[in-house]
Amino acid sequence: MCDGMGGQAAGERASKIAVDTMLTFFRQDSKVRATQVVGRTFEGVSERANLLGQAIQLANQSIHEEAARNLSQSGMGSTIVAVLVEDGFFSIANVGDSRIYLLRDGTIQQLTNDHSLVMEQVRRGLMTQAEAESSQMQNVIVRSLGVEESVEPDLEDHEFAANDVLFLCSDGLSRYVQDSAMVEIVGRSETLEKASEDLIEAAKTGGSDDNITCLLIRMVEQSRAERMLDALLPGRSRHKWQDSV
Numbered sequence: 001m002c003d004g005m006g007g008q009a010a011g012e013r014a015s016k017i018a019v020d021t022m023l024t025f026f027r028q029d030s031k032v033r034a035t036q037v038v039g040r041t042f043e044g045v046s047e048r049a050n051l052l053g054q055a056i057q058l059a060n061q062s063i064h065e066e067a068a069r070n071l072s073q074s075g076m077g078s079t080i081v082a083v084l085v086e087d088g089f090f091s092i093a094n095v096g097d098s099r100i101y102l103l104r105d106g107t108i109q110q111l112t113n114d115h116s117l118v119m120e121q122v123r124r125g126l127m128t129q130a131e132a133e134s135s136q137m138q139n140v141i142v143r144s145l146g147v148e149e150s151v152e153p154d155l156e157d158h159e160f161a162a163n164d165v166l167f168l169c170s171d172g173l174s175r176y177v178q179d180s181a182m183v184e185i186v187g188r189s190e191t192l193e194k195a196s197e198d199l200i201e202a203a204k205t206g207g208s209d210d211n212i213t214c215l216l217i218r219m220v221e222q223s224r225a226e227r228m229l230d231a232l233l234p235g236r237s238r239h240k241w242q243d244s245v
Helices: 008-027 030-034 047-069 117-123 129-134 179-188 192-205 224-232
Strands: 002-005 077-086 089-095 099-104 107-110 154-159 165-169 214-220 240-242
Touching: 002 008, 008 047, 008 077, 047 077, 047 089, 047 154, 077 099, 077 165, 089 099, 099 179, 107 179, 117 129, 165 179, 179 192, 192 214
Parallel strands: none
Antiparallel strands: 002 077, 077 089, 089 154, 099 107, 099 165, 165 214, 214 240
16 A cells, blocks of 8 residues: 655656556566565565565665656655565565554554654654644655665564454544544444445544545454365465455
8 A cells, every 4th residue: 555745646656656566566476576686685574574575675666767767756755555465474564654553352553663754753752642643744754665766664574363454544544543443443343344434534524634545454264164175285375365445
């Protein structure tokens, strides 16, 4: 999920390049992907997370090169949050101030760190969370795709539990909906589609006039038939995505 910046037209172009580059990368054969080495590999995380890192570095390069060719798009960029799932585990990546939350057993946890000026100040102890939330500088980000020749994505690995929900959203939502409201809305909704509609409406009610994008993904238990297939065909994914919007 991407949120463009640098003016409406340029921002839309940057976010589209990022999404298209990521999708193309993961739809390719693994041997083809191995030839597309850009930037560096990342230590301390899985091969799965490194694939996300590689794809994001390619997206950064693509945006930066197009901006260099077209002066009207100079300075365009995009945030990105991405998830890659495999065999009950998932890796996440982020650049910018879009967020990934994990909702589990009625609780919510922000998995990503905002690459914004105010949150950098909070992490350094120079500003309180309350001051950051009321600051006029909330929309200033210190890391994004395409603005520089290279980019450093944050990468992490996690393990799923059944019925976990991953919630990806742009700052047009996260800045206007409290964590407790996110939990309440997702918990009461019969489907994730209804939850996403209500989350967007809550952001608008809270005063958001920014672009709002959100993605909800739920992990469910396998059926008995799937467990039997796993026993017969080792290597099948042990989990599946369901009811995602």
